[in-house]
Amino acid sequence: MDIVFLGPACRPAAGSQADTAPRQLAQALRRRGHAVLFLERTAPGTQREESSAVATYLDLADLHARFHSRVRRADLMLVDADVPQVADVSRWATNTAGGLTVFWDRDTPRTLARHALREDPGCMSPELFAGYRLYLCSSGGPVPRQLEREWGVARARVFLPGVDVGHFAPGSGRTRWDLGHLGPLSAERRGLLTQWLLGAARGWAEGRFVLAGMLSAVDDAWPANVARHAAPSPREQAGFLGAQRFTLALSQAEHTPGANLFEAAACGAALICDPWTGLEDLFALGEEVMVARTERDVLRYLLAMPEADRHQLGMRARARVLAEHTVAHRAVQLEQYANEAEQGPPVDGSGALAELSLMGPG
Incomplete structure (x- = not known):
């Protein structure tokens, strides 16, 4: 697939950004043969990172001007919940993308709490969530069904964090x-x-x-x-x-x-x-x-x-x-969810995963 991935903003700390979950997922998808363009918002005056795999933009106008055509022809458009101006970016993404639109909510309890309190008018609304064809959430049980039933989400699926096994392994240091x-x-x-x-x-x-x-x-x-x-x-x-x-x-x-x-x-x-x-x-x-x-x-x-x-x-x-539960498993899981979403609307109640399991594919 040709995938455009809108991730969180660039972080000023050198060396930390490569360890974020969105970048790790993008790398896992590339290892499976997908073409992934990872986009990050950067501050004015900072050095831009530009390659066939990673690019930066200044604001929504810059995003539209430089990447409108790429988003239009991509097979899948994935938007991370922590992208700056997430509501405006979501509106643009769902109106622009020609392929499957996916929202990745890595902190669904936070999203539910913000919606209940209506604490930030710039946050996502049920109408914006419903604009995506696939919603990846961090909570299982009844939550995906709730998102479909109460917010009009077309298809909500459990998508848990995946581990980059290259960074996490048993150590040999002393116990403190x-x-x-x-x-x-x-x-x-x-x-x-x-x-x-x-x-x-x-x-x-x-x-x-x-x-x-x-x-x-x-x-x-x-x-x-x-x-x-x-x-x-x-x-x-x-x-x-x-x-x-x-x-x-x-x-x-x-x-x-x-x-x-x-x-x-x-x-x-x-x-x-x-x-x-x-x-x-x-x-x-x-x-x-x-x-x-x-x-x-x-x-x-x-x-x-x-x-x-x-x-x-x-x-x-x-x-x-x-x-x-590695990031490689999550890449496979995303492929499966995308294929399922492309086949058409979900059957009744399937958005909660009939088995209500939190497990990814083995």
Whole structure:
């Protein structure tokens, strides 16, 4: 396919942009033989990146002037939810594209919350979502059906993050912490973080704990055995996760995995998860991840699980990710969704995936 991919804005930090999920997906699609032009908005005065694979634009007028014809003849137009001026860009994309139009929402709980609060008049509206022929969402369960029924989305499909296995693998460094958590984390899950990680730290004074990227989630009552750590860069995440005996992997919302679930599993981390609906479709509970319901469960895993069992837990989770949840699997999944959408309108209720599974293709 000839694909045009509108990604998030260029980031000023050198070396970080190549690690973003949109760029990784674009690279995976190219490896499958597709021609992918990845477009990013850049600030005036910055050096433009121009090639047959990546190009930048200044604003919507520049986007239209330089890439109108390419978008018109592309087989697939993919728009990331974090593209600047997403509402205006979506209106332009759906009116301009001659092929299949796809919206990739990597944070569907955020989208639903913004719509409920109507906090930003520049955000997407149901009418703009309905202009796309395929909506890729990060939440499973009843959410895709809700998007189709309430927002008029033609076809909503679950599309979870995929891991670039070249960047995430078990490390060989020393263990520094017994339990850690890497943000971001939704407000509704911060209570679990306070209860489980900080509660476990208070219950086990000899334990070593770490919290990264979510320092605003706690108050002044910070246990002395909990380290504060800046959010690691994408290239530092594997080392950070590998330095933990266990990783607390909390869901983002109902039916939605946390942002770093698959990365942590790919690093061979021993995961402790909250019991959200859909987790059982991604990992075997008790064999690939452990489920906690209270801070006592967390402490029990930390104190009672033999080291060999902990290591095997992490390795089984990594094997599941390599078999089903890499960015290469997501590229195949996008192909399947695109082929399905091109065949015509969905049958009744199929937009929620009849099996309501969060799993990608094996």
